[in-house]
Amino acid sequence: MSDDTQTCPRRMHEAGPWEHAADLDAWTTGHGVAGQDSIGLSCSFCGSLHPDRFLELVREGWIVGPTDKSYKAYLDRPATEEDQRARKERWLETAQGQAVRRAAEAEGKTPEQVTEELDRAYRAENPMAKSAGTRAKFYYQHLTLEQQNEFIALYNERRMNVGYPGRLYVLPFFAGPSST
Incomplete structure (x- = not known):
């Protein structure tokens, strides 16, 4: 088993005709959206960008693209x-x-x-005019609890560059509305 071997949470928790077993997946290239390989490694099962790379890019100011799904986001490189x-x-x-x-x-x-x-x-x-269009997909299931907390902090502290309309209109499954 290599250091890149992992178990995709989506493999284990979603119904499907695939094998539901541990250590069948890896962080590799060739599984994300077109062009994602130039950004970082992806999950061999679901194509998600590696969570460490995802958070690194979010911290750098890449645009988190809101979706109508609580388990998924897209990442765009900001245009110069x-x-x-x-x-x-x-x-x-x-x-x-x-x-x-x-x-x-x-x-x-x-x-x-x-x-x-x-x-x-x-x-x-042109609501997406600040995006250079380089995209990666990310499935929130890959975040550890600590990474989930960091993601929430980045969002709540407005240190996250969120795409149009400027907010996550569907929150990630691990987040909830603020009590304040």
């Missing part, structure tokens, strides 16, 4: 300021960006007001 600026410049040249500009100018708005209008429209149409 240069990436964000280039993306917005491309949007300004689209038919939508040009239409917003023409409408604001036709209303007689000042250049500053036109810029504000464009900024507002861009944010509304």
Whole structure:
């Protein structure tokens, strides 16, 4: 048994036609979402990013993508300021960006007001503009109790970069609403 041998919690706790036995899984490559191998090792059974790597990236400011599932999250690399600026410049040249500009100018708005209008429209149409799109999936079942507590602390202390809409609208199965 290698150091990478592990037992996927999803293998053991979910119904399925697979063998429900310990030490059949490993942390390896080739099992996560496309491109995930460049981010870190994944579970050979479910494809989840390794929990240590997941928390490392969360601490670094990667974007935790909320889902409608209490057992799963996605992780996106944040776009650099240069990436964000280039993306917005491309949007300004689209038919939508040009239409917003023409409408604001036709209303007689000042250049500053036109810029504000464009900024507002861009944010509304591009809620994921701060994401570079590099993704990894993560299943919360892989977190230890200590890691669950760290995840909750990062979230509650607002030290976690949460994607659109800026909050976890479905909490992880191990978390609950604050009593305060």
